[in-house]
Amino acid sequence: MALQEVFLHNTITQKPGHIQTVSSNNTGANGTTRNKAWVVDIEDDTKEKRELCEIPFYRSLTPIFRLMAILGLYRQSTSMSATSIAKIIYGGVVVILLWGNFVRSLAAIWLETDIPTEIFVTCIIASVWLLQCACNATICFYMCFTDKYQTFFQHFEKHCQSEFSQRINLQLNVHWLKKATVIVTVISLVFITTNTVASYVFTYGPFESLPNLTLSMFMSPFDTSSHVVVQILINISFLFDTAAWIFPISLFTVICLQLSRQFKELNKTIAKATEKDGTITKCLEMIRREHQHLCRSVGHADHIFSVIVLVELGLNLPLICFLLYEIIVVSYPFGAFMLTLIVFWLLAICTSVGIVSWFGAVLHESAHAAVHNLHDISISPGTENHRILEVCMFMAKMNGTPIAITICNLIPLTKEFILTVIGVLVTYFALVAQTI
Template sequence: MPSRKISVTTVGMISGLESSKMSWGSEHSNDKLTPQEVKRSNCLVSALRPLLLSMSLVGLFDIWKIQKYGQEPRAHRRAFFKLYQIFIICLFVFNLIRFFFAFQSFEFGSELLATVLLQTWFMLCTSYALICYKMIENPTALIRFFTQWQKYWSLVRDLTGECSKEQACSWKRIRKYASVATVIGWSIVIGNVGFCSYTIITGTAFTNMLDPFSRSHYLFPLTLSIFHVIILYLSCAWSFITAFMIVLILSLYQEFKHFAERLENLTHDKPIPEVQENLEAMRVEHNALCNMIDTADGVLKHLVGLCLVVHVFITLILIYNICWYEVIRTDIGQLVSHIFWLSGNSSMLIAMMAVCCMVNIQAHEPAKFIHNLSMKEITAEFALQVNVFLHRLNGAPIGITAWSLFVIDNQVVVSVAGMIATYFVVLLQFQQASTTTNSSVNGTVV
């Protein structure tokens, strides 16, 4: 790596070049984006195009608005797409309100939990759609995040002299992630629609799925067709928005990983003067990555929080129903359907927590290399650089949060796993107690 000497005389003070390059990190106070910034953001939008295009086709995103942000759009096209998004949200809200009529009995049991399961899933997908609509209507934060990513690579080239090959590899990797996520997303959508269709037609496990519309009504075929359309769009919201979160966070992890590898190469078995000449540049780059994380968290924190909480709840209900709902255990089709839903739900939950945890770990990884530096014959200037860097690395957790309440790290993953195991045991004990009580009552009656 070509060296670049940077002089630091006070804490946080960097040279004029680095100051100008890092000025974009404090742009959050300015909501206006220049045409150059919008153009930069299109690089990442292009890399994510397969996924964003699929989301746009089902009214969850507007890739064309992001690409043409700040330009005068075609009024009729923009109005049509906005109405399309609003129509999808209204469809979700109508379905959510309709299904409240399915709660005819609140007696605890598998049937009530199955109804709660569906209503919770409807609420999750509706909330996803509303958050994405708000994100697109005011896309400044999202575009700023895309812009910061491009500026980060410009900063890397200016400070290290690295060629654009690394950046091209980064965009290709993101495109690969987006393409794979799109294929998996459509597979989940097709599978979910198929299993929901089977459940509706058989009418065994979810007898109230179409309430308050009766199966005996002469318009039942039309009602069934409309509900299939709703299920299709709900499935798209469930799979594609989760995939969007995972792809973005996984891509951020790769950037931190690439940074940690370059820092390790810089500090491993290198003389202190050479390390000193480049350490401040690396600190500036890490600062840029942390700013990207902060902006990404502002965009994703509500989606991540919903994904974490609701998927844990749905996972518990699915496990309980598979174990104790007799209709599901005796019908192979229903059993396969619930196993599919449990696999998809738990996979999304695990993947989301895993990538968030990986970002948190990798963001603090440079501390290990800094601690391994030799402290012999170091100057006061270099000691100051090391202290400033370590203060950030050992300070507040860096990562993606759930509603800004807590950073999702390995402790959260362990806590969620423990919570699922604990509440599953509680549910099993509750069921066993209920079964024992019913047996005693029956024996007394006899």
């Protein structure tokens, strides 16, 4: 059943979708004539849903989805064919491998006795990071059994790329989106390669002061002389761990970029919808509906990323605190080379938190930017009531619940959130510095 909104109009404005007359020339008890009521269907059920592979937005993100599929983090088909079952088994094996790696690192902390402080903190950092990677892989595996990806892309194609959307220059710029996807994918691959190499160097690197210490930490609780198969599985797991950490962020970045771009283009249309004196020259109702469709796209994207954002920020922020503690307080026995690796991981995690927070905040600001144009609209004494109603409804949407990706449907990613995170980290840094 299509969701409907009733607007009172004295004249008919041609709109895409269904327009039906509910009442015409109705006479009240006092003999006056009532305005005509027009029912406008926001959802156009006559437009068939397209398969994912036919949607331009989805096809533009193929490089990311393909790499995620290779690493067991994504599968398009929800059927139960032999190929699909094989992909499910592969994804399940990846999830089990990553959780096994986390349990191994956690067991190493509890089974070892008399661990030096610097080694203990390093093991905690590794365990928290492995937990985050395992959680990301589990979420991606679970998402393949839901229709959230399909719902997001199909809604965007059906309502944000409608005939009216294209008439007001909101068509998808496939060339720009593919270029952005390729850039994000290349950066992700470079980081995965760098982080994997750094992990191997950390494990097998020549630390003269404490030989074989890092290898012992890497293999713990297994002995360094364990079977070669165990070492191979642990090494492979680090590649999958890094991929599970970075690719959800890459997908989040590209989708936020595209939605922000759509909102900015719509804001340009809203600015052009008023003359220099603030008089409305276009049907603001249709623009408001187009904005509502984009808001729903943000809601569908939130269903995909809200838990991933929770894991990303909920575990990365403690990691930043531990790494700062390592650099500032803990006296490392590994020398300058190990300190360089720690600084690299600190910068990588800070960059990850910054990307998620920044692009989430940009999307929120783009979605609410229309409120500045709405204040420029002139409401004169002769303005029709339905136009005043359109402006009021639009402004109520802008001033209401934040239109943003949230942390587990609780905390929206906004500029205020970024400032709060920075304030917490600065406060922690100041407290740690006092302990030196």
